[in-house]
Amino acid sequence: MKIRNFRNIALAIASGFIALTGSMTDAHAAESELIKQATEFVAASAAAEEAGEDAPEWAGDPDAQWAEISAMDAEVLDALDPDVQAAIYANVWTPSSGFTGFIVNNLWILLSAALVFLMHLGFATLESGLCQSKNTVNVLFKNCWIIAIGLITYYFWGFNAHYPGEFNGIFATGSTATISGMLTGGTDIYNPAYTWWTDFIFQGMFAATAATIVSGAVAERVKLPGFMVFAVLLVGIAYPWVGSWHWGGGWLATKLSFYDFAGSSVVHAFGGFSALACVIVLGPRLGKYTKNGTKPILGHSMPLATIGVFLLFLGWFGFNGGSVLSAEPFAVALVFTTTAMAAVGGAIGAIFTGWIVLKKPDLSMTLNGFLAGLVGITAGPDLFTPTGAVLVGLVAGVIVVFAILAFDKIKIDDPVGAISVHGVCGIYGTVVCAFGNNGDVTFMNQLIGSLSVCAAGFVFSFVVFFIIKLVMGVRVPEEMEIEGLDIEEHGSPAYGDMAAQQ
Numbered sequence: 001m002k003i004r005n006f007r008n009i010a011l012a013i014a015s016g017f018i019a020l021t022g023s024m025t026d027a028h029a030a031e032s033e034l035i036k037q038a039t040e041f042v043a044a045s046a047a048a049e050e051a052g053e054d055a056p057e058w059a060g061d062p063d064a065q066w067a068e069i070s071a072m073d074a075e076v077l078d079a080l081d082p083d084v085q086a087a088i089y090a091n092v093w094t095p096s097s098g099f100t101g102f103i104v105n106n107l108w109i110l111l112s113a114a115l116v117f118l119m120h121l122g123f124a125t126l127e128s129g130l131c132q133s134k135n136t137v138n139v140l141f142k143n144c145w146i147i148a149i150g151l152i153t154y155y156f157w158g159f160n161a162h163y164p165g166e167f168n169g170i171f172a173t174g175s176t177a178t179i180s181g182m183l184t185g186g187t188d189i190y191n192p193a194y195t196w197w198t199d200f201i202f203q204g205m206f207a208a209t210a211a212t213i214v215s216g217a218v219a220e221r222v223k224l225p226g227f228m229v230f231a232v233l234l235v236g237i238a239y240p241w242v243g244s245w246h247w248g249g250g251w252l253a254t255k256l257s258f259y260d261f262a263g264s265s266v267v268h269a270f271g272g273f274s275a276l277a278c279v280i281v282l283g284p285r286l287g288k289y290t291k292n293g294t295k296p297i298l299g300h301s302m303p304l305a306t307i308g309v310f311l312l313f314l315g316w317f318g319f320n321g322g323s324v325l326s327a328e329p330f331a332v333a334l335v336f337t338t339t340a341m342a343a344v345g346g347a348i349g350a351i352f353t354g355w356i357v358l359k360k361p362d363l364s365m366t367l368n369g370f371l372a373g374l375v376g377i378t379a380g381p382d383l384f385t386p387t388g389a390v391l392v393g394l395v396a397g398v399i400v401v402f403a404i405l406a407f408d409k410i411k412i413d414d415p416v417g418a419i420s421v422h423g424v425c426g427i428y429g430t431v432v433c434a435f436g437n438n439g440d441v442t443f444m445n446q447l448i449g450s451l452s453v454c455a456a457g458f459v460f461s462f463v464v465f466f467i468i469k470l471v472m473g474v475r476v477p478e479e480m481e482i483e484g485l486d487i488e489e490h491g492s493p494a495y496g497d498m499a500a501q502q
Contacts, residue, residue: 112322126308134484150208153236213271272423346373349397383436
């Protein structure tokens with residue numbers, strides 16, 4: 001009986017093996033036939049072009065053929081001659097039924113990347129307007145450096161460190177963001193909604209944001225070379241390292257079920273607490289805190305600051321809306337709406353809180369209220385109804401007013417309120433997701449995750465900025481700070497009338 005059972009088992013295994021090897025042979029035959037067809041097509045096309053004849057026509061059903069291509073190993077596809085890949089792309093992928101939807105999704109994410117890029121102009125104009133005119137060129141120069149070095153470092157290291165694939169969940173090494181082939185990087189084989197390069201440029205626009213947050217907080221007294229070195233290290237190393245914990249499939253995602261849709265913590269709180277560390281190392285501006293109390297140092301252009309905030313508001317539709325990672329109509333429309341409603345809720349909260357506390361309607365508090373609402377909703381724009389988003393923003397607007405005043409009381413000098421807007425409201429926006437419509441998101445997990453991100457940003461920035469202070473200095477001399485950084489560091493003022501006056 002045992003022998004008969006063993007024999008039956010052996011026959012079953014043998015039959016299964018034959019069936020499996022047969023199916024594998026059929027698959028490889030189909031693979032070879034399709035690749036052979038593409039190879040012959042390329043040769044025939046070249047011959048026809050040389051002879052001045054019409055190009056040959058491609059034979060076969062694009063959908064069926066694309067299904068075969070999609071089932072092949074990536075290594076097989078990447079090893080194909082580039083001309084063969086191009087032929088398959090043009091004659092199989094392009095006419096397939098999935099191509100049109102892919103175009104729409106991919107285009108939306110590219111447009112979102114452009115909107116996020118516009119936010120850098122918003123940061124530059126906001127920071128310029130809230131600072132003194134004698135430092136405007138310096139502010140604009142820093143923002144130019146940030147986007148330039150941010151994209152370069154993200155390309156050569158950060159992208160693959162941010163999204164490393166399989167790794168230990170804590171630290172991943174990076175490498176240049178290159179792809180092996182058109183088929184595995186430029187079609188839905190890579191992602192159902194976007195290509196490799198779309199993914200890179202969208203995420204790359206996010207990467208530099210952390211350093212722009214720091215730029216505003218250290219404005220008007222930071223030494224330019226020291227800041228430039230710091231920005232390289234923050235954007236090139238720290239941001240993708242911490243970001244990989246969540247978006248790269250690291251420990252926040254796998255161990256904690258942490259939720260941060262578009263980066264209230266991973267982008268904004270990280271940048272805010274990095275800024276706090278730098279401000280502590282750097283110290284306040286001259287004359288800001290006296291024995292008689294806090295002396296306001298007014299910005300030179302509230303119109304410029306207001307333009308900056310509305311540019312940021314516009315760019316945030318790409319920041320949050322693009323993070324849907326497709327053009328799915330309902331999801332994108334909901335995220336657009338909740339983003340806008342949180343922003344206006346934040347403005348309303350800041351307007352009335354500031355009016356009550358300061359006894360006058362304060363425009364700078366109102367502008368930061370818009371931003372507080374936007375940061376507050378960024379972790380969960382898909383988790384709240386529009387009414388819920390208004391409440392999220394409203395609370396953020398109240399929080400930001402008290403946070404700005406509290407930091408002033410402890411002599412943390414932040415010319416633009418970046419630490420309060422991005423750091424404090426980033427934590428708030430992350431933990432408030434526990435009250436959204438996803439039951440798997442818990443308050444404690446959100447709090448632990450957010451504080452972990454903030455701690456990483458703070459410790460990294462404090463250590464690095466302190467080392468830079470010891471090695472090359474991070475603060476300009478007093479005379480330079482009094483005269484203004486534009487003339488002293490850059491040799492030119494922002495406005496012609498200033499040059500005439502001098």
